[in-house]
Amino acid sequence: MSTPSPKGQLTRDEVAHLAHLSRLAVSDEELDLFAGQLAAVLDAVAQVGKADVADVPPTTHAVPMTNVMRADVARPSLPRDVVLAGAPAAEDDRFRVPRILGEEA
């Protein structure tokens, strides 16, 4: 998937590819609908490209800090029953997920 072309050029195929990467089931009608809607979103965001930034240094991070680190100390984890209580399904003390198709672990 390459960077979507600007200006309403987002194709159905690109949306289908994004949907696949996001593991979303999108119908044919929705592909058309989303292609249009996403193109509008991209167009809106693309307006920042109009700003004249020739004299503005790139922002590397929203917070002007570096080297924020924590010491390597182990702390207690969550109790397992609490952890698995948030899982859609659990089995043998593990998270149970639907079978993974077409990919190798």
Next chain:
Amino acid sequence: MSTDTLVEYGELLTRYEPVIGLETHVELGTASKMFCGCSTTFGAEPNTQTCPVCLGLPGSLPAANAAAIEATIRIGLALGCRIATWSRFARKNYFYPDIPKGFQTSQYDEPLCTAGHLDVEVEGETYRVEIERVHLEEDTGKNLHVGGSTGRIHGADHSLVDYNRAGIPLVEIVTRPIPGAGAKAPEVAKAYVTELREILLALGVSEVRMEQGNLRCDVNTSLAPIGSLEWGTRTETKNVNSLRSVERSVRFEMRRQAAVLDAAERVVQETRHFHEDTGSTSSGRSKEEATDYRYFPEPDLVPIAPDEAWVEELRAGLPELPAARRTRLSDEWGISPTEMAWLVNAGAVELVSDTVAAGASPGDARKWWLGELARRANDAGTDLTELAVTPAQVAELIGLISAGTINDQLARQALDGVLAGEGDPSAVVEARGLAVMGDSDELVAAVDAAIEGNPDVADKVRGGKVQAIGALVGAVMKTTRGKADAATVKRMLEERLISS
């Protein structure tokens, strides 16, 4: 399991030359995870080492582990890398249940270390492996596939996930393509991983136990016709989790790709899986393009900007690296580079060094580790380090031989006892009654009995056929069940039969 056509290795080398490349993942041995305080202890009960951060629960925020960052920089320094003055984490987005967050926190275009190298030696020839980058990321959870007949993903009904491993700091070391190794490509690949492992051990940054998955390799292999200006299409073999497998996987891929090219077909660029049992590879999932991962800078972590003082402090704290150490030890032990290479291949450098430190002579230490102990390890199908005997115990055994308490044969019996968990060599010698007989009454009796029991032989010796004495020595050794010292027995026999 493979139905692939393969070309004989020697034959393919007449037409093709390989290019290899390696991506090595190393789990760091930190106490806590990369971005949270969960413990990293191996083998804990499933999902007992997780928290909101490594489970990717809403509202949780990561905090980078200082020890992991230092370890990564130290690895970079040991590999002669340039250490970045500005480095960032990035999100690698993909949906797979081994990552609860929907992305792996990794590094993309701003890794901590770049442009290093590692020299490896194969049969006396040195190959320079260029290191492209060393970056820091987090490990994934472990999937268990349920319901399939083989326990593999195909045919599985569902999967069970344990997130204890998710978030453990993982360093990825990527080589540049390695051309020019020719027939030695499989050995160079293995030598590279072996040397890298030695460095990681020396640095103390990881346990690097391949069987526990601390060190995992992806091996890229491609073939091109000899003289071709362009390299061939590469495949990436995953699941290569032992040093021997690294070598085998390259050899197999070379033979398989040669057959594909011979048939005027194209090698498919793909991920392949290595199978330990057959030594073959099979096609895996097609690789997603880098752009499919939609990398972007991690907004929840600030950049890492190692300043020169910090980097120099870490550099000053580096241990003696394995190559320098081997040179020094070769000098100290008075052995040639080839002899040192044998020790390296046997994984015995540290063991011999520790045995020497425990008081044995370098010659004796080498003899035992490369001889009797290597045989034992080979018979048991394990590495030398896995044997249930310590360098200190080997040194003790050697000391008992030097002191004349036991001979080589008895020492092997004592070793049996040590390996069986009966205690230190002295204790085993005592408990099993293995000490060599001195000039004792028992030995005198055995010597006299041998002469009496073999009058013909004794006469021959008396008559001047001195070499016949061997049969009598053998008889005494037999009666004493190897506990006598052969030289002593020979001397005693000579006293009785020759010198009059």
